[in-house]
Amino acid sequence: MLALELAASVRHDGHGGLLDTLADDAGVQAWLERAAPSVTEILGRSAVPSPAAAGPALVDLRVVVRNLFARAVRPAPPQRAEVAAPLDPDAALRRLNRTADYLGAPQLSWLDDATAPTTTWSPRGSDPVRLLTGAVARSAIDFLTGPDLVRLRACPAARCVRYFLQADPRQTWCSPTCGNRERVNRHYRRTNH
Template sequence: MRSVKETATGKPVHPAPPPAPGAEQYRALDFANTALALPGGQFLDLLGSPEAAKRWLAERDLAPSDAELHEVCAARLRALRDQLRELLTSRIDARPAPDNALRAVNDALVGAPAVALLRWDPEQGLHRVQAHPTDQIVDHALAVLAADAADLLTGPDAERLAACDSPPCQRYLLRTHARRHWCSVRCGDRARAARAYARRTQGKHPDADSNAAR
């Protein structure tokens, strides 16, 4: 699978699709969907470089826009994302949660305060600030995302979790109704086109595999 190239600013040449249903409600779902399999054997990783990871965090108020991230930081984000995807898949498939994925999310939960703490100084008096210094920005982001993931996986919306049913897409979503398994209009159109093509092919070749349209 080929990776989508980025411009000099770290932005991908091909833009990412719109957020999947539920991703605007749960940043953890949006986080899990930063690994994108695209048609044509291409792959887009929205956390694939420090610059891309910083932009993604800043756009979701998880890091200041002038933060400095290194590759080790981006790699930590990608590692938690991969473990979260394991948890989402196991929840959708009604399988036991993998121990390593549980450990990764729990470690992130306690890695940094996920809320602004109370502080006092002569100029501002009592006020709330994030407790993390610059070198702990990623710890804070991981803690927030892990807490959001825990809420999603243990709350009532967990029953609505689904994986997009339009190969090669590998995004997750919250179903808006019982039959919705597509994360975007684009994926839905592609799935319908694939089924229509399979039906035409079967009509021409009676012995074609009846599972081709699935």
């Protein structure tokens, strides 16, 4: 899912800070390569933008998506460290909807040799950056209105800023690493205080 992948492009660096994997062209290129199957599914074989062009637009959209994810997981504690200041919820919604509108409208197509119809998008333009961000925004809308929203969690581990889909009702942290770090922290607090 593009929106969750974009939100996960910022994480704890393991040393008390944040790691922004979209901070340089190589990181953006790696994200574009990981997202290629999802982007192709939505856009078809449209031109993929260059990392230099896509990076700033993706980072801007990530702020919107992470703000909406934070709103969705409340009343859980808010993230302790974010990439950007919180946005007004209405402003975040307007920005997301405006960005998704670049993708255009869904169209039903049914090839002669296909057993079932598919949905394609009739874009409002040909700018590959706008189409990419429109696809990610559309992914966020589909996710925030879909059945997986109830599984969205913000990792409660100290310094972790990741969102994840809870795979099991007992899952608390985004990864075993965060769970182990929290257990070590609790043990330390019990034995040293």
